[in-house]
Every structure is written in structure tokens, then in C-alpha cells.
Amino acid sequence: MPTLQGIDLTCIRGDRKLFSGIHFSLDAGGLMQVGGPNGSGKTSLLRMLCGLAIPAHGEIRWGGSEIRSLGGAYYADMTYLGHLSGVKDDLTALENLRISSALAGTEVDASKAHDALQLMGLGGRDLLPAKVLSQGQRRRVNLARLLVCNTVLWILDEPLTALDAAAVKLMQGVMERHLEKGGMIVMTTHQEIEIAAAATQRLQLA
Amino acid sequence: MFFRITQRDLLLAMRRRSDVLTTLFFFVIVVSLFPLGVGPEMSMLRTMAPGVVWVAALLASMLSLGRMFSSDHVDGTLEQMLLSPQSLSLLVLGKALAHWLVTGVPLVLMAPVLGIQYDLSADSLLVLTASLLLGTPVLSLIGAIGAALTLGLRGGGVLVSLLVLPLYIPILIFGAGAVEASAAGLGAAAHLSLLGAFLLAAVVLAPWTTAVSLRISME
Numbered sequence: 101m102p103t104l105q106g107i108d109l110t111c112i113r114g115d116r117k118l119f120s121g122i123h124f125s126l127d128a129g130g131l132m133q134v135g136g137p138n139g140s141g142k143t144s145l146l147r148m149l150c151g152l153a154i155p156a157h158g159e160i161r162w163g164g165s166e167i168r169s170l171g172g173a174y175y176a177d178m179t180y181l182g183h184l185s186g187v188k189d190d191l192t193a194l195e196n197l198r199i200s201s202a203l204a205g206t207e208v209d210a211s212k213a214h215d216a217l218q219l220m221g222l223g224g225r226d227l228l229p230a231k232v233l234s235q236g237q238r239r240r241v242n243l244a245r246l247l248v249c250n251t252v253l254w255i256l257d258e259p260l261t262a263l264d265a266a267a268v269k270l271m272q273g274v275m276e277r278h279l280e281k282g283g284m285i286v287m288t289t290h291q292e293i294e295i296a297a298a299a300t301q302r303l304q305l306a
Numbered sequence: 307m308f309f310r311i312t313q314r315d316l317l318l319a320m321r322r323r324s325d326v327l328t329t330l331f332f333f334v335i336v337v338s339l340f341p342l343g344v345g346p347e348m349s350m351l352r353t354m355a356p357g358v359v360w361v362a363a364l365l366a367s368m369l370s371l372g373r374m375f376s377s378d379h380v381d382g383t384l385e386q387m388l389l390s391p392q393s394l395s396l397l398v399l400g401k402a403l404a405h406w407l408v409t410g411v412p413l414v415l416m417a418p419v420l421g422i423q424y425d426l427s428a429d430s431l432l433v434l435t436a437s438l439l440l441g442t443p444v445l446s447l448i449g450a451i452g453a454a455l456t457l458g459l460r461g462g463g464v465l466v467s468l469l470v471l472p473l474y475i476p477i478l479i480f481g482a483g484a485v486e487a488s489a490a491g492l493g494a495a496a497h498l499s500l501l502g503a504f505l506l507a508a509v510v511l512a513p514w515t516t517a518v519s520l521r522i523s524m525e
Contacts (some may be wrong), residue, residue: 150389153525176391184382190321191314200383202310205391229321 101128101282102163102177104149104253110157111144118144119305120157128252128282129298131275133289136305142288143183145305146257149286150180162253176205180255185242189231193222193241196230201248208248216247221267236262246274254278256287268293307392308400315404325373330412333366337420348425355424356434356485357478363413363438364474367445370409371470372463374401374453375520384457388524394517398454402446402513410442426485433488433498437481440501447512448473454519477504 103125110120118141126132134142147153149160151167151174160167167174187196194213201208208216217226220240230238239262246254254275260268272295275285279297319326340358341351378384387397417438418431426434452470456462484497 152385152388172391172393175389178389180385180389182382182385184380184385186382186386188318188381188383190318195317199310199314200386202307203383203386203390203392203397 101252103127103161104284104286105161105164106149106158107161108158109145109148109155109160111141111148111153112156113141113144122158122303122305124301124303126284126286126301127299128284129279130284131279131295131297131300132284132286132303133300134286134303134305135288140305142305143257145303146180146182146255146286146288150178150255151175152180177251178253178255179204179246179249179251180257181242181245181259182257185238187230187238187241190229192227192229193217193233193237194226196241197244197248200242200245204245204249204251206249212248213244216244217241219247220244220270236264236267239263240267243271243274246278252283254283254285254287256285258288258290260289260291260293307390308396308403311397311400312404312407315401316407319404319408325370326408326412329366329370329409330416332369333362333413334416334420336362336365338423341423351424352426352430352489353486355421355426355430356482358424359417359420359434359438360441360478360482363417363442364445364471364478366413367409367442367449368467368470370405371449371453371466374405374450375457376453376462379457379524384520384524388521394520395513398450398516398520399509399513402443402450402516405450406443406446410438410446413442414438427489430485430489433494434485436498437484437494437501440498440505441477441481444477444501444504444508445474447508448477450516451512451519454516454523457520457523477501480504 106122106124109122111118124132134145136142144153148155162170162174186200194217197213197217198208214226220243222237222240230241243259260271272293276296279285337359344350375384388394414435418435421431421434449470452466455469456466459465480497480500484494487497488494
């Protein structure tokens with residue numbers, strides 16, 4: 101199982117240095133919780149980890165190679181869920197899930213997608229257009245991708261916002277199962293949540 | 307995957323039919339205004355027809371460029387496309403194909419009907435349709451570059467016309483030229499071949515350029 105490593109990462113936004121000298125190494129079954137106040141660069145760090153932003157200094161390695169040199173091979177191992185849901189208003193929940201999974205490289209058939217939505221508590225609503233769903237339900241459609249993907253590394257930016265207590269508990273279970281199977285998770289959250297993991301590390305951004 | 311993305315964009319377009327129809331009606335109205343404005347003199351209408359139809363086609367395909375990436379940008383789908391293990395150029399090609407099917411093909415189908423207003427001969431109508439068939443996909447492909455570069459900018463709609471319209475000039479010259487040449491009895495083969503060459507070059511180069519522009523815009 102490859103390792104995710106961050107080496108001496110620095111992020112500069114405009115003329116402000118958000119963070120510098122960040123080192124970490126994440127192995128199979130490891131969970132990294134990124135904490136810090138609003139505006140401390142949590143999202144910037146996560147965007148760097150998935151290659152959407154380039155660090156001002158330092159590098160990120162997946163299995164020993166720089167992620168930008170890996171390109172598609174890295175993206176096949178990684179799932180990123182950001183602030184923006186990527187859920188299309190005009191498509192149904194089912195279509196949204198199937199298309200976003202296909203885009204991420206996993207074709208999902210209708211029955212499997214239906215089961216995943218059912219599990220996320222959207223049974224009976226999977227044929228409604230996403231525009232009639234509530235904020236929390238849209239978030240659930242987005243998170244359902246985690247149930248059908250088979251990537252190793254999950255990078256989750258505030259995955260629990262807008263979710264109710266039952267859904268938070270459900271996601272906790274999903275994440276724990278992923279870690280048990282040897283997956284890795286990097287996540288930010290402002291909620292207190294205990295996720296059982298082989299190795300948990302906290303990265304506090306000032 | 308290439309067809310998945312095309313299929314998705316077509317599905318989205320079907321759910322928002324008004325967007326498709328505005329482009330087509332814009333084209334129809336602009337082309338129909340000229341005979342009303344310049345009067346019913348047949349010989350003048352015949353000479354200006356190819357230019358008018360082509361300019362209207364450029365403007366109509368311009369109209370919908372802004373939407374090509376912006377809705378995906380706003381809701382985060384574009385981010386996911388950049389993180390897809392699939393080649394981004396291929397995804398862009400799929401989106402450009404969908405854009406052409408939605409905005410280009412209706413124009414091609416409508417052009418012969420509109421050409422009748424200008425008293426074009428059957429041969430000229432055929433050449434006009436053929437030139438649009440070869441030229442409009444190039445408009446979508448080049449337009450994609452402009453749309454990607456102006457992504458997320460304020461006033462991007464105006465900027466995209468300033469960027470893209472000059473690049474459309476060769477297509478306009480050879481597209482309208484094909485009809486004029488055929489009307490003058492010179493044969494349109496040379497012009498159509500050049501349009502075909504533009505199309506091939508655009509299919510190879512434009513998706514790649516668009517992919518690079520998207521990565522720059524998203525950073």
C-alpha cells in the first residue's frame with residue numbers, strides 16, 4: 101500500500117504565508133485530521149494534496165513519487181470531496197451518483213447506485229431531481245460516492261457539514277470500515293467526532 | 307468516458323431546452339432581419355447571403371460559449387473533472403462535441419431553409435450547408451479555449467467574444483468563400499478542403515489547449 105507524504109509544505113496566498121514547514125506521512129489504515137481556525141489554510145492544504153493547487157515550496161509524494169508526475173495514476177487511487185458538491189440540479193440523485201462515479205473512473209450500475217443511495221437514507225428519493233433535495237440530502241448524494249468507489253485515499257473537506265446526527269454516525273461507520281480495510285483518510289472537520297483508526301494524527305494549522 | 311460526458315451534457319441540455327432554443331432563434335432572427343433591412347433586391351441578397359449566414363452562425367455559437375464550463379465550475383463538477391483519472395483533453399473533446407450537437411447541428415439544419423429567403427440556388431444551399439457542417443465544430447472547439455481561459459472572470463462573456471471572434475476569422479472567410487466560389491462557378495472543393503483541414507487541426511490541438519487553460523484557471 102503506498103504512503104502519502106508531505107514534505108516541508110508552504111502555502112502562500114497573495115502576500116500572506118498561511119502555513120509553512122508542514123511535514124507528515126500517512127500509512128495504510130491511517131487517519132489524519134486537519135484542524136485550525138477559519139482561514140488557516142485547511143482547504144488550501146487539501147487542495148494541494150489532491151493536486152489542484154501547487155505548494156509554494158515543498159512536495160507531496162504518493163508511494164515515493166511526486167503526485168503531479170503521477171497524474172492519472174494518482175487520481176485513480178484518490179477521491180476528493182470538497183466544499184462544492186458537484187451535484188447537478190437538473191439531474192436526479194441516481195444520475196448524479198452514476199455520472200460522478202464514472203468521471204472518477206468507476207462505472208456503477210443502476211442497482212448498485214440505488215443501494216448506495218438507499219444506505220445513505222435517500223431511498224425513494226433517488227429519482228427526484230437534485231434541485232428539490234435539501235442541503236443535507238445533497239450532501240448525502242455526494243457522500244454516497246464513497247460507498248461505491250474503490251480508491252485507497254479519501255481527502256474530505258468538511259464532509260459532515262449539513263448532516264444530521266444519524267447521518268454523521270453513518271459516515272463515521274463508513275470511514276471506520278474504510279480504515280479497517282487499509283484505506284487512508286485526510287479530513288477537516290469542526291465537529292467533534294471519534295473515528296477508530298489504527299493510527300490517528302492531528303495536524304493543527306495555526 | 308468520452309461518450310459519458312457527451313451524454314451527460316446532452317441530458318442536461320434536454321432538461322433545459324430553453325437554452326438550446328434561444329441560440330437557434332437568435333440565429334433565425336438575425337439571418338431574417340437582413341432581407342427586411344436591405345430590401346428585396348434579389349441580386350444583392352444573393353451576394354450577401356453567405357456572409358450574413360456565417361456571421362450569424364459565429365455569433366449564435368458565441369452566445370452559448372459562456373455556459374460551456376461555467377455551470378460545472380460553479381457547482382464543483384469541473385474540479386472533479388480535473389481529478390479524473392481519464393485524460394482531461396478527452397473530457398473536453400466530449401464536452402465540445404455535446405456543445406456542437408446542441409448549438410451547431412440545429413444551425414446546420416436550419417441554414418438551407420433560411421437560405422431560401424436570399425434566393426440562393428440549390429447548389430449554393432448545398433455548399434452552404436456543407437461549409438457549416440465542417441465549420442461549426444471548429445467554432446465549438448476554438449470557443450472552448452476561450453471559455454476555459456475566461457472561466458470565473460467578471461465580465462467573462464464580453465471578454466470571450468474579444469478573444470474568440472478574431473480566431474473565427476479564417477473559418478468565416480473560407481466558409482462564406484465556399485458559397486461565393488460555387489456561385490461564381492469556380493467549385494467549392496478547395497474552400498471545403500481547407501475547412502476540413504481546420505477541423506482536423508482543431509480536433510487535435512484545441513482539446514489539449516483547453517485542458518491546459520482549465521488547469522491554469524482552476525489553480
